[in-house]
Amino acid sequence: MNYVIIGNSAAGVKCAETIREVDRQGNITIITDEAYHAYSKCLLPDYLSGDRDEDTIRIRNLDFYSQNRITTYFGVKAQKINPAQKIVALENGKTIPYDKLLIATGSRSFIPPIPGIEGENIFGLRNLDDAKKILQALPGVRRAVVIGGGFVGLEAAYALYSRGVELTVVEKLPQILPSQFDAKAAKILEKDMLCEGIRIITGNGIKEIINPGIWQKMFGKKGKGVRLEDGETLKCELIIVATGTKANTELVQGTAIKVNRGIVVDEFMQTDEPDIYAAGDVVETIDAVTGQRKLTPIWPNAVVQGRIAGLNMAGIQKPYTALVGMQNAVEFREIPAIAAGLTEAGEGLEEIVIENQAQNKYKKLVMKDNRLVGMILVGDIRQAGVYNTLIKNKIDISRNKEFLFKEDFNFGYFLA
Amino acid sequence: MKEIFVDLDKCVGCLTCTLACAAEHSNSKDIVGAMLEKVRSRIAVESVGGKPVPLMCRHCEEPACVDACMTGAMQKDKVTGIVTNEGHEQKCVGCWMCIMACPYGVITPVEGETRLALKCDRCGGKEVPACVASCPQGALIYDEAKVVAELRRHNAAQLAMSKAV
Numbered sequence: 347m348n349y350v351i352i353g354n355s356a357a358g359v360k361c362a363e364t365i366r367e368v369d370r371q372g373n374i375t376i377i378t379d380e381a382y383h384a385y386s387k388c389l390l391p392d393y394l395s396g397d398r399d400e401d402t403i404r405i406r407n408l409d410f411y412s413q414n415r416i417t418t419y420f421g422v423k424a425q426k427i428n429p430a431q432k433i434v435a436l437e438n439g440k441t442i443p444y445d446k447l448l449i450a451t452g453s454r455s456f457i458p459p460i461p462g463i464e465g466e467n468i469f470g471l472r473n474l475d476d477a478k479k480i481l482q483a484l485p486g487v488r489r490a491v492v493i494g495g496g497f498v499g500l501e502a503a504y505a506l507y508s509r510g511v512e513l514t515v516v517e518k519l520p521q522i523l524p525s526q527f528d529a530k531a532a533k534i535l536e537k538d539m540l541c542e543g544i545r546i547i548t549g550n551g552i553k554e555i556i557n558p559g560i561w562q563k564m565f566g567k568k569g570k571g572v573r574l575e576d577g578e579t580l581k582c583e584l585i586i587v588a589t590g591t592k593a594n595t596e597l598v599q600g601t602a603i604k605v606n607r608g609i610v611v612d613e614f615m616q617t618d619e620p621d622i623y624a625a626g627d628v629v630e631t632i633d634a635v636t637g638q639r640k641l642t643p644i645w646p647n648a649v650v651q652g653r654i655a656g657l658n659m660a661g662i663q664k665p666y667t668a669l670v671g672m673q674n675a676v677e678f679r680e681i682p683a684i685a686a687g688l689t690e691a692g693e694g695l696e697e698i699v700i701e702n703q704a705q706n707k708y709k710k711l712v713m714k715d716n717r718l719v720g721m722i723l724v725g726d727i728r729q730a731g732v733y734n735t736l737i738k739n740k741i742d743i744s745r746n747k748e749f750l751f752k753e754d755f756n757f758g759y760f761l762a
Numbered sequence: 763m764k765e766i767f768v769d770l771d772k773c774v775g776c777l778t779c780t781l782a783c784a785a786e787h788s789n790s791k792d793i794v795g796a797m798l799e800k801v802r803s804r805i806a807v808e809s810v811g812g813k814p815v816p817l818m819c820r821h822c823e824e825p826a827c828v829d830a831c832m833t834g835a836m837q838k839d840k841v842t843g844i845v846t847n848e849g850h851e852q853k854c855v856g857c858w859m860c861i862m863a864c865p866y867g868v869i870t871p872v873e874g875e876t877r878l879a880l881k882c883d884r885c886g887g888k889e890v891p892a893c894v895a896s897c898p899q900g901a902l903i904y905d906e907a908k909v910v911a912e913l914r915r916h917n918a919a920q921l922a923m924s925k926a927v
Contacts, residue, residue, distance in 0.1 A: 756806075
């Protein structure tokens, strides 16, 4: 059996590992356009800050591929797949035949159509090469602007700040972390970053990027700037674009595989083409909370999808149980925070908030029909997983509702 | 594979297990030393409506913490079944993704010079984990699931018999 996996991150690696556990004989091949041993994209901010290097962002031991007898094509792009002939064509002209194929090509930075965004010293932060380019550009950079106040933007800002760069984060919406945290929680986290010395501008978008003029270039000046929607300009030498991601679905173009914003898969992670599976940031799956099909570009879900895909590819039928699509943990400076599911009030939703401003503690639970559908924990995050499991498994909480809000809520309440 | 089981009826909340756990994970290997080193216990005894409930890692079959770990530090040992984020080539970065994932809420965020998601490592494969060995009430049991199930059936049967008599 020839298993071919395109992609070498959370989903691809887990898929290969899972296949090897249940099929000792089959041939496993991993193809990736990146020239690196599997590393964690979530650790790129730590790489930027210098806390980790190339050796310490690896997610598997150096002998992972040889131990699991995996053939690797690193730094080679898979150009085309041909489902009729069951082959993958590589950019170097080679073709790889498959019996079972996984597409785990992930996602890339979404670059918004802002005038001037094609200029120099403007980067996304999505893979190791991005991070390396940013570090290369860093000498001579005194001020940097981060476009986008989501997780990636704030983490990148914090990392560069720790290298001594003056940072301004610009977020178009009225709060940071808009897709996950509510205004109150965002305010606590914003205050924490402001205390560190990072400047945050919200409710203001970028109108254009002012690249250095011909005279400035002749005199070797790096100076550039961003003009905000309200007309103000911010001077800087480096810009990081962190305005979301886009699924890498190009590879399946021209096949029968259905693509919305991501590749559509069934509960066995299989696409519309027989023997072609997909997992990770590139796929759309059903969300446990909303029941809707959507992209879930987060690490834990990619790993689970990779495992399920691997089992099914190896002939062990196992369905994917819907996971919570939006869930994230952060700690920029001193205050840890975790959010999952629906965190804003809406029709038919009941929410309860407990806060202690002096201690920077904030807890919000969102319920619908006696089921927990969302939560935000700021300051004290210890029971996050218990709440998260109640959300994921749609547990009826009518019997133990009052426990959930207790200061000392813990799993023991379900046992005693 | 042996697991740690809790007999809730026997636990009196003396916290001996938490002290034994801290001592086991300290350099000094004793309770006073553990206090001086500020070593934290990896087993918690929570009070639920006045009743003590010991909580610790279950070393799950398919651990959600391992899936969530974005550094690769959290691993389940294929031979021992122990789930831990310590002692591997990949190091914990304290991103708290495992805390977000753990259904039992038994991973503790530890701040300080280096951040660490702290959890039970089943004393690194010791014959009997320190918490179990120290429990004066026999409320913690370390055995195979089927042995414990058999024991429980036996006890329940005895109780039923004694009531019938």
